[in-house]
Structure formats: structure tokens, C-alpha cells
Amino acid sequence: MSDSSDKPNLSDRVAMPARTRVAVGGAREVTEAMFSSVDRAKKIRGTIIAGVLLLGLSVALIAVTAMVVWAFIAGWSRLSINLFTNVPSVVNPDNAGYRTAILGTLYIIGGVIVLIVPLGVGAAIYLEQFANPANRFNRFIDLNIQNLAGVPSIVFGILGLAFIVRGPLDLGFVAAAGSLTLALLVLPTVILASREALRAVPSSIRDGSLALGATVWQAVSRQVLPAALPGILTGVILAVSRAIGEAAPLLLVGAVTFVTFNPSFFEGGYSTLPTMIYSYASRPQESLQTLAAAGVVVMLVLLIMINSVAIYLRNRFERTW
Amino acid sequence: MTRTRGAAIAATTIAGALLLAACGGSSSSDSSSASSDLTGSILIDGSSTVGPATEIAAELFMAQNPGVAVTVAVSGTSGGFEKFCLGETDGNDASRLIKEEEIIKCDEAGITYDNITVANDALTVLVNAAAPVECLTVAQLNAIWGDGSTISTWGEIPDLDVPADFASTPLALYGPGTDSGTFDFFTEAINGEEGSIRIDYTSIGEDDNAAVTAVTGDVGAMGYVPFSFYQEAGDAVKGIAVDGGNGCAEPTAENVQDGSYSPLGRALYVYASGTALQKPETVAFFDFYINNSAQIAEIGGYIGLTPAQVTEQLAKVASLAGQ
Known part of the structure; x- marks a missing residue:
């Protein structure tokens, strides 16, 4: 948790299960990150991770698209x-x-x-x-x-x-x-x-x-x-x-x-x-x-x-x- | 007893009528009146190699006998026998003969049965059309595919004359997976023991089309597939003639029917149960299947029965139905 905030964390005020606490904590972290200045190395790391995640997503999407397109092309004459x-x-x-x-x-x-x-x-x-x-x-x-x-x-x-x-x-x-x-x-x-x-x-x-x-x-x-x-x-x-x-x-x-x-x-x-x-x-x-x-x-x-x-x-x- | 006898007489009559209809050369719609009053249902399970032929037989049969519902499933020869020997199915498609343990199961359940040959097949050794090889002996095939074989180029195949520039071409082998009846038959016929084969070939699993695709695209590739896949494969591949000791025989319908395509010619069976053959519609179906094997083979890419086989198989059905 960042120390820069002046408001107390939601998770400290309300009783919630551990899972929710993590989610709430994560949400807070992300929001805070948007409004605070982060050092360059962190920013680059973030971009790299986002890129890797996007690559993972696109592999899955390309596979699905390829299959659907193939099915339409190969089966077109019978549709x-x-x-x-x-x-x-x-x-x-x-x-x-x-x-x-x-x-x-x-x-x-x-x-x-x-x-x-x-x-x-x-x-x-x-x-x-x-x-x-x-x-x-x-x-x-x-x-x-x-x-x-x-x-x-x-x-x-x-x-x-x-x-x-x-x-x-x-x-x-x-x-x-x-x-x-x-x-x-x-x-x-x-x-x-x-x-x-x-x-x-x-x-x-x-x-x-x-x-x-x-x-x-x-x-x-x-x-x-x-x-x-x-x-x-x-x-x-x-x-x-x-x-x-x-x-x-x-x-x-x-x-x-x-x-x-x-x-x-x-x-x-x-x-x-x-x-x-x-x-x-x-x-x-x-x-x-x-x-x-x-x-x-x-x-x-x-x-x-x-x-x-x-x-x-x-x-x-x-x-x- | 009289019921059984009646059924047998009815069966023979129907068989006779069908035979006449078939011999008369009439179109299929003309003979529909012969047995269209049959009703009931028939369930056939078993091999995925024979299944398509049974589907064709079922479809043609139902066109003439709309009262009979024939369903065909493909849970494999072994899976099918398991159901067959519990009396759950009326017939079992099989690309091999029944095994010892399956015989015991059938006997325990009191299921009588017989193997009805419904079509012939030629396991075809495929190579690329550009490969300068036309015929291989069983010994050469064994040298290529046998357990422990290290042959990796065409030039290493013993006693085979290949052009010098082709000798160094790598030999890429494609064969079906170990669950396949085709695999069982090929290993038994070529390597002498079911399941015995070199381990470093590319397994194409259950999809024989993959072997055709692979051989189409690689001049050094070799694979083996059922006859129907060879027939549909096109001109980019060719079926190798096989010499089983009596000279080179090409994989053709004639060579399989006269027995010269040995040892890779094989029969495809449907096992019929005696219980199921007490129903006239089942007898009619099997008789139809045997009598129309030429047409079924034509549609499905199989090799039809010889006249001698037809007579022999009809007799098998009649005797199983009459017991």
C-alpha cells in the first residue's frame, strides 16, 4: 500500500473476507498508481507485462478465429x-x-x-x-x-x-x-x-x-x-x-x-x-x-x-x- | 421351435426375393415392395473402418424398408464387442476376427454369433507419385517397418534399385496409432506379430487422411491406409504393389478379390448374433448387406464381395438364423 494517501483504506474500515480484501486493495493500488508519479523502471516493467498478457490473449483469439474462419471456408458450399x-x-x-x-x-x-x-x-x-x-x-x-x-x-x-x-x-x-x-x-x-x-x-x-x-x-x-x-x-x-x-x-x-x-x-x-x-x-x-x-x-x-x-x-x- | 422355423422360412424367402431383385438388375425402387412390410429396429456398433459401409447399407436398406430403423455407432471393434457380447447390440462391425477373451465373454452370456464378411479391403502402402518405386516385397516392408529397424533413407532398403540421386532421400514413415485395427492388421501381416513395429515413425492417430496429406507433400514419405483413403487420395500419391512371394500385385479390387494382393488384402466383417437373427428384419438387413456389397463398396470406397463370398455369407446368415 502506498503511504501517500491521506484517507484510510476501505479494507481497514469494513470487515470483509480475505479475497475481497485483496481485490479492494488491488483496486486502490491501481487507482493510486494512475494519479501518482511512478519511476521509469516500474513503468517499463508494467508495459512489458501488459504486452505479454496481450500476446497471450491474442494467441487464444487467433486460434478461435482461425477455427471459425476455416469452418466457414471449408463448409461454405454446404451452408x-x-x-x-x-x-x-x-x-x-x-x-x-x-x-x-x-x-x-x-x-x-x-x-x-x-x-x-x-x-x-x-x-x-x-x-x-x-x-x-x-x-x-x-x-x-x-x-x-x-x-x-x-x-x-x-x-x-x-x-x-x-x-x-x-x-x-x-x-x-x-x-x-x-x-x-x-x-x-x-x-x-x-x-x-x-x-x-x-x-x-x-x-x-x-x-x-x-x-x-x-x-x-x-x-x-x-x-x-x-x-x-x-x-x-x-x-x-x-x-x-x-x-x-x-x-x-x-x-x-x-x-x-x-x-x-x-x-x-x-x-x-x-x-x-x-x-x-x-x-x-x-x-x-x-x-x-x-x-x-x-x-x-x-x-x-x-x-x-x-x-x-x-x-x-x-x-x-x-x-x- | 415352430416360431424359429417360421422365421427361418421367412428369412429364406426374403433373401430369395432380394437375390432375385438384385439379379434382375432392376433399380432399387422397383424391389421395394418385396419386404416393405418389415418393422423393428436394428443396432450395429463397432469398428470405425467398417462403420461407414454399414451406414451405407443401413441407408439403402431403410429406403426400401421404411418400417425398420437401423442405427449405426462406432465405438471401435473392441468397444463394440464388449456391448455385443452382453447382447446389447444386434451386430458388431469388426476389422479383425474376434479375440479369445471376447469369445469367452460371448460364450458366458450365451450369445451365439458368426462373422459375416461384408466387404474386402486392401491395406495400401502409399508413397509420393514422384518416388521412383513401384513394388516392395514383404521382406523389404518388414525391413522398413520392423521392430528395431534403423533404415532412414530409401537407399538403405535392402535389394531395392533406386536411382542414385534418390538413394539419399530421407524415408519419412507415417502410420496409424496403436488403437487402430489397421495398425493391428499391418503389424501382424508385415512384422509377423500384432503390435510389433519400430517406434520412431510418425503416428497419425486415428486420422488416415493425415497420412495421405503427409505423403502428398513429401517425396520421401511412406504410409499405409485403408483402400478407401487411397482411392480418394488423388494423383499426388500412388499405391505400392506388394510382393508376398508370388510376384508384385497392385492394390486393386481384382487383385484383392482373387487373393493375389497378399498379405495386405483383408476381409471386413460384421458379427451377427444368433438372437438378433431370430428377427426377420435383421435377417433381411444382413441379406441385403451381402447382396448389395458391390453398390455399397462403390459408394464407400471398399472392395465388393466375390460371387463365391456372397453365396458363402448368405449361407452363414441362414444357418445362424435357423439354429
């Missing part, structure tokens, strides 16, 4: 409404579409959202607002969730095959099994993001609510949760984006690469866009590879459509403190 309405065809790939796969993906992702939002947010609220962090059991759960977020997706596929498709749940190779498997896969992401969002809500909000006589649940549900909603929705967006692109675990729990009838949630074969794209991209026929590229565009459209709902909600609830 039409047929792609959305026609059923798959290997015999006549120039007229093939992704209808069954799009429906399959929507079923699966719909199921994932229905499962992960209540489960993920519920778990995050419990761990963040009710659970005692000093409790060994809670710390064990905490550690497990963080580790689960790093488990390769194929492992969840094997889990889904053993416990959801067969075993205790015995659902068979149906879309519901795919939904459950992917929900398990992305649940840690939602829990971690939701916890972070809940933690970022200034504790003064919660404390104030409690001081006015609200119960803990009232304080959480009416004050903390709405305030954390934008962050939670960001977590859901990330989770859904990951789930929609998964092919490997779905291949294990029964997603097929060729189905010409519309899927249903609890019976019959289903397909998803990533499994179809994965399959077509490695075929020898050029027309199928073009179809795969066009499929990437279809998937992007679908992803943007699903996420735009969440983005709209997030912007609606976003406010500054």
Missing part, C-alpha cells in the same frame, strides 16, 4: 437450411443434413441444464453459505469437487456406461443416459464457478440482511443469490459450452453416428453433433469432410443460441456495487 432440416445420408452427402443430431444435442443439453442448475447452484450455496469450512468432511468434499473438475471426460463416459447405461440405473443407450453423464462431467465446473460468484458478493450484503432480522436462508435466497446470479450464469455458460462439444464420453454411453429418425429422450438411438462431426471428419470422401466443416458451423450456431439466453439473463441481473 444452407438443408443442413438443419435434412437427415444424415452417406449415400448422398451433398444433400445430407444434421436434423437428428441437432435434435439429439438439444435433448442432451436441455437435460444437462435441467440437472446442473439446481444441483450445482444448490451444492455451491450449501458449501459457501451453510457448511462449516473447518469441518474435515466438508474440506474432503471441497477437495473432491476440485479434483473432479480435472478428471478426463472419457472417465465420465466409463462411469456413465457402468452406472447409468447399465448397473444401478440401467437406462440403456438412450439420450437420458447421455444427459446424466454429461451433467456429472460439468457439475464441478458449475459448483466451482457458483461458489466463486457467491464468494464475490460483498459480505456486507449478507451481514446487513441478517442484521435486519432475516434468517440465513432469507438472506441467501433474496440478497446473496440474486447478486451472484451473473457469475453463476457465466459458470453455466462455460459448463454448457463444454458439454455441447463432448464426443468421447457420448460414444461410450451410446451416441450413434448414423440415425435417421428423430430421437426421443428415454428410448431409441440418438446422435449428437460432435459425434457426427468426429465421424465425418476422418472419412476419406471429401464431400463428408466438407459436411463435417459445415457441422462445426451448425454447432457454433446452436451454441450461440443456447448461450445467448444465459447471456441475456446475466446482463439483466448484472449490477455494480
Whole structure:
């Protein structure tokens, strides 16, 4: 902290969790730096660091842009409404579409959202607002969730095959099994993001609510949760984006690469866009590879459509403190 | 028992009708009345090499039998057998024969099965079109690809006459990853033992197109791919003739069908389960698949069955269905 300021630090006046204190401290430091004269060496160092960070960002952006541009160029000849309405065809790939796969993906992702939002947010609220962090059991759960977020997706596929498709749940190779498997896969992401969002809500909000006589649940549900909603929705967006692109675990729990009838949630074969794209991209026929590229565009459209709902909600609830 | 017999009779009738339709040379829409009253669903899983052929068969079959829903998945030959031997699928695409441990699993679950050959394939050794090499013996291929091989230029290949200016060209090797059935078959046929191969080649994983791309761009490169990838590869690459002891045989449909493209010619299978073949729609599907192998091979870049193979495979289906 700079000594030049005459006002006392906010973090000294208000009780706040360590994380917030760091954030507040950082904000103060940056603002002060803008208005005070800094020596040359510090300035150069700052520029270098900013440059490195910008380079990192541009690498990521270039990769994404390259992929999208490639998909549009390679799949351009097939981009039409047929792609959305026609059923798959290997015999006549120039007229093939992704209808069954799009429906399959929507079923699966719909199921994932229905499962992960209540489960993920519920778990995050419990761990963040009710659970005692000093409790060994809670710390064990905490550690497990963080580790689960790093488990390769194929492992969840094997889990889904053993416990959801067969075993205790015995659902068979149906879309519901795919939904459950992917929900398990992305649940840690939602829990971690939701916890972070809940933690970022200034504790003064919660404390104030409690001081006015609200119960803990009232304080959480009416004050903390709405305030954390934008962050939670960001977590859901990330989770859904990951789930929609998964092919490997779905291949294990029964997603097929060729189905010409519309899927249903609890019976019959289903397909998803990533499994179809994965399959077509490695075929020898050029027309199928073009179809795969066009499929990437279809998937992007679908992803943007699903996420735009969440983005709209997030912007609606976003406010500054 | 009578039910089974009835099914068998029905199956034979349908097979006969299809055979007649196929022999009559009529267009596919004409024969649709033959079996269009079939209903049900068929699930085939397994190899990603055979999967595309099964997809084509399914699509053509469903055009004639709209009441039957055929779905095709590709979880690999091994992954597919695991489901097949639990009775979860009606058939399993396989680019190799069933293994001992898989036989045990199927037997334990009481699944009867047989391997139905649905297409032929030629594993094709690809080189750049500009490479002055036309034929390699199995011994030479083994010297190149074998475990412990240190050959790094074309000139080092034993007993191979290459122009002096080409002899020093580095030999760049591209092969599929170890999970691939193509890898299993090639290592067994060339190196004598499944999985035995030199370790310093470039693995292209599951994407055979990568081998085509690599060979297209490098005059010293060599790779091996299924026949369909060679067919679609264009003029910048050529398939090497292989001498398995009876002279050089080029990778062509004729040489595979008459057996002279040895040892890299192979059969592609769909394992059919006896239980599934109690359903008339499954029998009809397999008969259709076998009878239309020429058309399916044409579309998918495979090599069709010989007339002898067709008769033999139809008999296999009939006997499995009738047991």
C-alpha cells in the first residue's frame, strides 16, 4: 500500500473476507498508481507485462478465429437450411443434413441444464453459505469437487456406461443416459464457478440482511443469490459450452453416428453433433469432410443460441456495487 | 421351435426375393415392395473402418424398408464387442476376427454369433507419385517397418534399385496409432506379430487422411491406409504393389478379390448374433448387406464381395438364423 494517501483504506474500515480484501486493495493500488508519479523502471516493467498478457490473449483469439474462419471456408458450399432440416445420408452427402443430431444435442443439453442448475447452484450455496469450512468432511468434499473438475471426460463416459447405461440405473443407450453423464462431467465446473460468484458478493450484503432480522436462508435466497446470479450464469455458460462439444464420453454411453429418425429422450438411438462431426471428419470422401466443416458451423450456431439466453439473463441481473 | 422355423422360412424367402431383385438388375425402387412390410429396429456398433459401409447399407436398406430403423455407432471393434457380447447390440462391425477373451465373454452370456464378411479391403502402402518405386516385397516392408529397424533413407532398403540421386532421400514413415485395427492388421501381416513395429515413425492417430496429406507433400514419405483413403487420395500419391512371394500385385479390387494382393488384402466383417437373427428384419438387413456389397463398396470406397463370398455369407446368415 502506498503511504501517500491521506484517507484510510476501505479494507481497514469494513470487515470483509480475505479475497475481497485483496481485490479492494488491488483496486486502490491501481487507482493510486494512475494519479501518482511512478519511476521509469516500474513503468517499463508494467508495459512489458501488459504486452505479454496481450500476446497471450491474442494467441487464444487467433486460434478461435482461425477455427471459425476455416469452418466457414471449408463448409461454405454446404451452408444452407438443408443442413438443419435434412437427415444424415452417406449415400448422398451433398444433400445430407444434421436434423437428428441437432435434435439429439438439444435433448442432451436441455437435460444437462435441467440437472446442473439446481444441483450445482444448490451444492455451491450449501458449501459457501451453510457448511462449516473447518469441518474435515466438508474440506474432503471441497477437495473432491476440485479434483473432479480435472478428471478426463472419457472417465465420465466409463462411469456413465457402468452406472447409468447399465448397473444401478440401467437406462440403456438412450439420450437420458447421455444427459446424466454429461451433467456429472460439468457439475464441478458449475459448483466451482457458483461458489466463486457467491464468494464475490460483498459480505456486507449478507451481514446487513441478517442484521435486519432475516434468517440465513432469507438472506441467501433474496440478497446473496440474486447478486451472484451473473457469475453463476457465466459458470453455466462455460459448463454448457463444454458439454455441447463432448464426443468421447457420448460414444461410450451410446451416441450413434448414423440415425435417421428423430430421437426421443428415454428410448431409441440418438446422435449428437460432435459425434457426427468426429465421424465425418476422418472419412476419406471429401464431400463428408466438407459436411463435417459445415457441422462445426451448425454447432457454433446452436451454441450461440443456447448461450445467448444465459447471456441475456446475466446482463439483466448484472449490477455494480 | 415352430416360431424359429417360421422365421427361418421367412428369412429364406426374403433373401430369395432380394437375390432375385438384385439379379434382375432392376433399380432399387422397383424391389421395394418385396419386404416393405418389415418393422423393428436394428443396432450395429463397432469398428470405425467398417462403420461407414454399414451406414451405407443401413441407408439403402431403410429406403426400401421404411418400417425398420437401423442405427449405426462406432465405438471401435473392441468397444463394440464388449456391448455385443452382453447382447446389447444386434451386430458388431469388426476389422479383425474376434479375440479369445471376447469369445469367452460371448460364450458366458450365451450369445451365439458368426462373422459375416461384408466387404474386402486392401491395406495400401502409399508413397509420393514422384518416388521412383513401384513394388516392395514383404521382406523389404518388414525391413522398413520392423521392430528395431534403423533404415532412414530409401537407399538403405535392402535389394531395392533406386536411382542414385534418390538413394539419399530421407524415408519419412507415417502410420496409424496403436488403437487402430489397421495398425493391428499391418503389424501382424508385415512384422509377423500384432503390435510389433519400430517406434520412431510418425503416428497419425486415428486420422488416415493425415497420412495421405503427409505423403502428398513429401517425396520421401511412406504410409499405409485403408483402400478407401487411397482411392480418394488423388494423383499426388500412388499405391505400392506388394510382393508376398508370388510376384508384385497392385492394390486393386481384382487383385484383392482373387487373393493375389497378399498379405495386405483383408476381409471386413460384421458379427451377427444368433438372437438378433431370430428377427426377420435383421435377417433381411444382413441379406441385403451381402447382396448389395458391390453398390455399397462403390459408394464407400471398399472392395465388393466375390460371387463365391456372397453365396458363402448368405449361407452363414441362414444357418445362424435357423439354429
